[in-house]
Amino acid sequence: MSAGLTYLPPSGLWMLCPPSHKLCGGTAAVAKAISHDEGYGWGQVSANEEQGQEYHRLAADKLRVRLGAQDAARTDDLRYYDAMMDERTDQYCDEVMRVCRERYDSGQDVRVVIEEPFDLPLCDGIHCRGRSDCIIYTPGALDIIDLKSGRGALVSARCNHQLMTYALAGLELCADADPEIRLTIIQPALHSISTDSITRAELLVWRDEHLIPTARQTVEGTGSYHVGDHCRFCPARPTCRARAEQMQSYVASARHDPTSPTLALDDVAALLEGADHYKAWVDDIRKWATDEAMAGGQVPGYKLIIPRNGARKFVSEQAVVDAARRAGIDPYKRVLRSPREIELQVGTARYEAFFATLISSEACNPKLVPVSDPRPEYRPTKDDFDNRR
Structure with a gap:
């Protein structure tokens, strides 16, 4: 440089x-x-x-x-x-x-x-x-x-x-x-x-x-902070005050009726608008605070612990094979590759040629998304509603 x-x-x-x-x-x-x-x-x-x-x-x-x-x-x-x-x-x-x-x-x-x-x-x-x-x-x-x-x-x-x-x-x-x-x-x-x-x-x-x-x-170092989807690439995203204020504004935007003990659909819609961003922000904060605590920082009101039971794993594959044979069992299992794994292995063109007719897709449950989403709208019938009760 x-x-x-x-x-x-x-x-x-x-x-x-x-x-x-x-x-x-x-x-x-x-x-x-x-x-x-x-x-x-x-x-x-x-x-x-x-x-x-x-x-x-x-x-x-x-x-x-x-x-x-x-x-x-x-x-x-x-x-x-x-x-x-x-x-x-x-x-x-x-x-x-x-x-x-x-x-x-x-x-x-x-x-x-x-x-x-x-x-x-x-x-x-x-x-x-x-x-x-x-x-x-x-x-x-x-x-x-x-x-x-x-x-x-x-x-x-x-x-x-x-x-x-x-x-x-x-x-x-x-x-x-x-x-x-x-x-x-x-x-x-x-x-x-x-x-x-x-x-x-x-x-x-x-x-x-x-x-x-x-x-x-x-x-x-001048100009204004702009919060948006690009924040997920920013190393400072856990502690950026502009992002924190934006996240808090999502909660404050709910126009709830103080006389009602429950939220109306308008209130829920306002909260849903920022729900995914808010969750990502909380996850970023939690990870950052954990890293700070691991480095010796003190997070007021929180402490580090070691969970009682971690994931179990064998210390020696060969020793497990030998023990399984003595116990009279087969320690291995065969699992068919997933459609995604096969597509990665052979490429989309060969996947479509050889495997497309062998694939079935499970019906997905309806998902609530913003009206700006380009996918066609699904309108449930009364039977759909009754079947889900």
């Missing part, structure tokens, strides 16, 4: 909640995360993040193979490699190559940049540093393509700050041209390809009016 410069990642909490940067450790922690190619993980990589890194490395290798820049994709040292990873990275590469052919067929000179690091100056010694999954550029077009390997929430390319940052870095490849800019997120696990477009002028306005001011606030 160069002296006197501050580096921010192309995605992360700072774009949504500028003060969280210093709350979580500031520039040093972010610099450590970037230097280890760990995104915004603050130098600590979870199993899911490690799996995501392997997805991206395999996808990049496969693209280089298809483009003739590499002989073979490396898989020997991938801890999470399986048929599912192989299939989904192929799907990603298929879409990237489709875009390449589309650009090539239009008669343009096509160049492809894969996992290329960039260093984007913003202002006052603040830089954005990272690497984009894939950039395809021609004299008249710039395609920013990003792979999302997770099975969690669907991610949209529309006004996606991460992809817009990649596009800013990609503009350097186009000199002074005014290319058609297309932003694409490929999410194979959710069978989703999301695409948005933006002009060079719109991108530069976003940089000047949003990205640069937010970067300044982030480094200075």
Whole structure:
């Protein structure tokens, strides 16, 4: 890292909640995360993040193979490699190559940049540093393509700050041209390809009016805290006061009638709105307080204990086998793999071909969700109600 410069990642909490940067450790922690190619993980990589890194490395290798820049994709040292990873990275590469052919067929000179690091100056010694999954550029077009390997929430390319940052870095490849800019997120696990477009002028306005001011606030530790779904990625989430106030507001929002001994549906609806967030917050607080107590801190009114009975386990597998034989029993049992395990082993395509007709799904009980949920509404009949009584 160069002296006197501050580096921010192309995605992360700072774009949504500028003060969280210093709350979580500031520039040093972010610099450590970037230097280890760990995104915004603050130098600590979870199993899911490690799996995501392997997805991206395999996808990049496969693209280089298809483009003739590499002989073979490396898989020997991938801890999470399986048929599912192989299939989904192929799907990603298929879409990237489709875009390449589309650009090539239009008669343009096509160049492809894969996992290329960039260093984007913003202002006052603040830089954005990272690497984009894939950039395809021609004299008249710039395609920013990003792979999302997770099975969690669907991610949209529309006004996606991460992809817009990649596009800013990609503009350097186009000199002074005014290319058609297309932003694409490929999410194979959710069978989703999301695409948005933006002009060079719109991108530069976003940089000047949003990205640069937010970067300044982030480094200075100013701006406002913003509570939302992104809080689950924040290392400071257990002790963030803004989050605590938001959680408490969920309870206070219940418009209960003080003259009634019971809550009405309106009261319950207000509480349900924040129930999942509130539970996650309480779990975070409990874990953080336990860790503090383990480190020697005193939590007023609480103490550490050792539960009376922990999980039992055998100390020697071979000794247990020998004892079981003497007792005249078989210590092993055979268990059929679950549908999910088989799908991971053979990949979705072969799973559908060989096992789809052998699967039955249990009927699910109705679940109450917000009206914004895209799934169709279920309306129970009187018989449904009577059967549940």
